[in-house]
Amino acid sequence: MSFLLDAEITKQEMIGPGHYRLNLLAPDIAAAARPGQFLQVRCGSTLDPFLRRPISINAVDRENGEVALFYRVAGRGTALLTQKAQGEPVSLLGPLGRGFSLPKSQARVAVVSGGIGIAPLYFLLLELAVFGVSADVFLGAATAGQLFFTKEIKGLGHRVEPATDDGSAGYHGLVTDLFAENMARSSEYAMIYGCGPGGMQRRLAEIIKEFGVSGELSLEERMGCGVGACLSCVCKTGSEGSIQYRRVCTEGPVFPAGEVVWA
Amino acid sequence: MSGVNASKDAGRSHLTVNIGSLRMKNPVTVASGTFGFGPEYAPYLDLNRLGAIVVKGITLLPRAGNTTPRLVETPAGVLNSIGLQNPGVERFITEALPFLADYDLPVIVNIAGDTAQDYARLAEKLSRTAGVAALEVNISCPNIKKGGLQFGSDPASAAEVTRLVKESTHLPVIIKLSPNVTSIVAVAEKVAAAGADALSLINTLLGMAIDIRARRPVLGNILGGLSGPAVKPVALRAVWQVRQAVPLPIIGMGGITSAADAIEFLLAGATAVAVGSANFVNPLATMEVLAGIESYLNENGFNNIREISGLAHNNI
Ligand SMILES: Cc1cc2nc3c(=O)[nH]c(=O)nc-3n(C[C@H](O)[C@H](O)[C@H](O)COP(=O)(O)OP(=O)(O)OC[C@H]3O[C@@H](n4cnc5c(N)ncnc54)[C@H](O)[C@@H]3O)c2cc1C
Ligand SMILES: Cc1cc2nc3c(=O)[nH]c(=O)nc-3n(C[C@H](O)[C@H](O)[C@H](O)COP(=O)(O)O)c2cc1C
Ligand code: FES
Numbered sequence: 217m218s219f220l221l222d223a224e225i226t227k228q229e230m231i232g233p234g235h236y237r238l239n240l241l242a243p244d245i246a247a248a249a250r251p252g253q254f255l256q257v258r259c260g261s262t263l264d265p266f267l268r269r270p271i272s273i274n275a276v277d278r279e280n281g282e283v284a285l286f287y288r289v290a291g292r293g294t295a296l297l298t299q300k301a302q303g304e305p306v307s308l309l310g311p312l313g314r315g316f317s318l319p320k321s322q323a324r325v326a327v328v329s330g331g332i333g334i335a336p337l338y339f340l341l342l343e344l345a346v347f348g349v350s351a352d353v354f355l356g357a358a359t360a361g362q363l364f365f366t367k368e369i370k371g372l373g374h375r376v377e378p379a380t381d382d383g384s385a386g387y388h389g390l391v392t393d394l395f396a397e398n399m400a401r402s403s404e405y406a407m408i409y410g411c412g413p414g415g416m417q418r419r420l421a422e423i424i425k426e427f428g429v430s431g432e433l434s435l436e437e438r439m440g441c442g443v444g445a446c447l448s449c450v451c452k453t454g455s456e457g458s459i460q461y462r463r464v465c466t467e468g469p470v471f472p473a474g475e476v477v478w479a
Numbered sequence: 480m481s482g483v484n485a486s487k488d489a490g491r492s493h494l495t496v497n498i499g500s501l502r503m504k505n506p507v508t509v510a511s512g513t514f515g516f517g518p519e520y521a522p523y524l525d526l527n528r529l530g531a532i533v534v535k536g537i538t539l540l541p542r543a544g545n546t547t548p549r550l551v552e553t554p555a556g557v558l559n560s561i562g563l564q565n566p567g568v569e570r571f572i573t574e575a576l577p578f579l580a581d582y583d584l585p586v587i588v589n590i591a592g593d594t595a596q597d598y599a600r601l602a603e604k605l606s607r608t609a610g611v612a613a614l615e616v617n618i619s620c621p622n623i624k625k626g627g628l629q630f631g632s633d634p635a636s637a638a639e640v641t642r643l644v645k646e647s648t649h650l651p652v653i654i655k656l657s658p659n660v661t662s663i664v665a666v667a668e669k670v671a672a673a674g675a676d677a678l679s680l681i682n683t684l685l686g687m688a689i690d691i692r693a694r695r696p697v698l699g700n701i702l703g704g705l706s707g708p709a710v711k712p713v714a715l716r717a718v719w720q721v722r723q724a725v726p727l728p729i730i731g732m733g734g735i736t737s738a739a740d741a742i743e744f745l746l747a748g749a750t751a752v753a754v755g756s757a758n759f760v761n762p763l764a765t766m767e768v769l770a771g772i773e774s775y776l777n778e779n780g781f782n783n784i785r786e787i788s789g790l791a792h793n794n795i
Contacts, residue, residue: 220523220762258760263708263736264555267759309523309762440550440557441759445515447535447564448550461544461564466519 217248218312218443222305226282228298232361234289235332236298237274238306243281245311249273251340252315252434252470255285256442258307259293269293270439270465272336273311283308286335286364312442313469316340316409316432322348323406327374328395328420330356330412336434336469337411338365345372352377352405354398356391356412360384392419403427408473410434417476424473431473437464452477493783494773496530496750498728499651499676501585501613503530503751506784507741507769510706510732510755511536511589511615511655512561516575517582523762528769530751531585534575536617538590539597541567546699551688556709556734557756558686560700563591568601572608585612587653595630595640602647614650615730616640619657619682631657631682634669641673653730655679656717658710663717664724671725679730679753680721681714707756708734715747722748722789736764738771745772745784746791 223240231237245255256268274286289295300306315336319325325344329337334355344351351374357363358381366376378386379394387394391412408431410420417433424431440446444466451468453475454460462468494505508531514520516534526532544564551558566574571588579586588611590601598616605611618640619631630636637654644652654670656663658681667678683704688697696702714733722729731749735741736757744752757764772784781787 218522265552266555266557266707266756267552307761438548438550440559440756441513441515441519443515443519443762445519445535446513446550446559446759447544447561448548448559450544450547450549450564459543 217244218310219244219248220309221245221307223283223308225300225302225304225306227302228300230298232364235362235364236287236289238285238287238297240283240285240306240308241281242283242308245308246276246278246281246283249276249283249311249339250315251318251343252336253311253313254336254442254469255283255308255310256312256439257285257297259297265293265296267293267440268309268442269297270442272434273339274335275339275342286332286338288332309442313465314467316434316470318343318347319349319406321406324404325349325351325407325409326354326395326405327351328354328356328391328408328410328412330391330416331358331362333411333413333416333434334364335411337409338369340409341369341372341374345374350374352398354379354391354395356380356394356416358382390416390419392416392423395420396423399423399427403429405429407432410473418478421473421476421478432470433473433476434469435464435471435476436469439465441465452479493776496728496784498613498653498730498751501531501587501651503585505530505769506745506751506772507765508533508587508730508751508753509758509765510753511617513755513758516571517579520758520762524766526582526584529584529765531587531612532579533587533589533615533753534571535565536563536589536591537565537568537571537601538563538592539568539601541565541570548697548699551697551703553686553688553705554709556705556707557759558688558698558703558705559683560698560703562700568604576608576610580610586610587613587615589615589617589655591617595636595643598640599643599647602644602650602652606648606650611650613653614644614648615653615655615679616644617655617682619655619659631666632660634666637666638669638673641670641675645674651676653677653679655682656721657682658713658717658733659685664720667721667725671727675727677728677730677750678721678725679732681710681717681733684710684713706733708736710734711740715743718744718749719747719791722792735768736760738768738775741768741772742775742787745787746789748789748792750788
């Protein structure tokens with residue numbers, strides 16, 4: 217089920233420079249949403265900027281009918297969104313897309329996040345905790361101040377391994393390097409879940425392949441409709457000789473790591 | 480049940496329009512490529528309330544489409560270079576069309592080809608397929624390097640395609656014109672003389688965007704087609720000029736987001752209107768356009784939608 221509705225803002229908060237958490241009253245969406253799914257958010261109200269912006273569902277509070285988003289100001293649309301205050305309506309379309317598959321057993325999983333990639337992964341970590349699944353979370357960010365949700369994730373019973381580009385906290389370097397070193401010691405994970413910038417995901421897919429484990433990645437592409445109608449958001453999937461373009465908005469955004477072709 | 484529908488329909492017959500022999504219960508449809516094949520938007524609106532559905536462009540063989548990025552937002556608009564990704568006519572018929580059979584909704588199939596023969600073969604094949612109400616011939620897609628562009632920009636080739644398609648089908652043939660020409664009227668006249676039953680205008684305007692940080696074109700295909708509010712004045716002008724020159728019904732499109740936009744197209748000479756990129760922003764745009772047209776007729780004392788088509792031409 218997917219909905220088109222105006223949701224009232226219950227809270228909007230800056231939780232770091234250029235990073236915002238937005239809570240919206242949308243009981244139907246909260247009830248239907250699964251980790252990895254996203255919303256098409258109308259950031260403005262005029263004809264320019266024109267399109268909606270895809271934002272992942274960061275958390276839901278089904279009891280109070282609330283949906284939380286976590287976003288980084290990237291340009292005009294997200295900048296406009298920061299201007300909206302408590303009580304104002306925001307037009308939402310969703311939940312959209314195919315999310316992460318939840319593990320069938322309680323075996324340990326790994327979650328690898330780069331930057332804003334934590335937005336959908338945090339929702340996944342919340343659900344994993346409900347199912348009694350523990351995760352090793354490799355949390356990558358530019359700097360210590362951007363290691364969002366660290367305390368909350370630990371509170372859910374998961375283990376957090378931070379990595380920062382500037383070395384201000386945890387491992388000094390790429391989160392994928394930290395993860396690869398870790399895999400070399402122990403790769404006993406039932407599933408690897410990942411989300412982050414393109415280059416990071418590509419490297420993560422290589423590591424997943426190298427160790428022969430199962431993995432799921434949440435991809436990003438520029439979107440027009442978000443519902444599968446315009447064919448603008450495609451990614452390459454398949455294998456040499458049988459390459460296929462698939463829609464990130466409906467057949468993804470989460471894909472099995474081995475299916476994505478990084479051209 | 481059919482009695483109920485019939486009387487409801489009859490009550491609204493003031494909204495009925497004819498595109499050649501195709502009867503639409505109201506003048507509002509969707510633009511090809513912006514509404515998929517129907518199921519994509521079915522969760523949000525009752526498809527039966529559309530005057531017709533125009534599906535994504537179909538080619539003889541499946542097409543993979545262009546490399547990404549395929550879309551970028553520009554001021555009050557969208558640039559796209561999808562490259563006609565589609566499953567090909569066979570799979571369209573077996574996989575996509577059956578979904579629409581459950582609706583009381585004329586299906587207009589948008590077709591595209593690399594050669595005039597491709598168009599004729601598509602027309603022939605689709606004419607033998609139940610559930611196809613009309614053909615919209617895309618001679619103007621700016622994305623395929625060897626195909627569409629030449630047909631649409633050269634009046635003689637546009638006429639040849641029209642003639643071949645007309646010879647291959649009994650279905651109403653709607654020729655979709657490109658704005659990327661010196662004179663859209665010249666193309667419209669040739670196409671009309673070649674037997675077109677109706678015209679759709681406009682397709683997207685050729686454009687591009689450059690990423691100044693990466694210092695390269697944003698779209699994978701370099702060039703793309705511009706649509707959305709940014710193109711509305713150009714589209715409206717095209718409808719106005721073509722209406723003055725040829726007597727065919729026109730499906731007007733290009734930047735329609737509201738009933739007021741749609742009414743401008745009707746007053747300029749369109750018989751029906753199609754909502755395109757606006758569906759992305761507001762999946763209910765077609766319904767709002769339809770409701771707004773009805774109120775406009777009521778509030779201004781018009782008894783019939785046909786009374787306003789081209790009306791602005793009388794007031795100059
Ligand atoms: C499925 C999905 C889920 C997402 N979830 C989140 C989330 O939870 N939180 C979050 O902060 N962001 C998320 N994003 C990214 C977010 O959609 C973009 O940052 C946003 O659309 C930018 O809009 P803007 O108007 O602020 O910037 P714009 O002015 O549109 O663009 C700013 C910059 O980002 C580039 N850009 C814009 N859109 C994309 C895109 N889709 N892919 C790659 N580059 C792009 C532009 O070229 C430009 O350089 C998600 C994207 C997708 C596809
Ligand atoms: C993503 C996208 C895909 C399109 N695909 C097609 C197509 O397959 N065939 C076609 O004739 N026109 C296609 N068009 C053009 C539209 O049908 C329409 O003519 C144009 O977008 C102008 O209307 P709008 O401004 O309301 O979108 C496409 C437009 C967009 C935005
Ligand atoms: S965004 Fe339109 S098909 Fe995915």
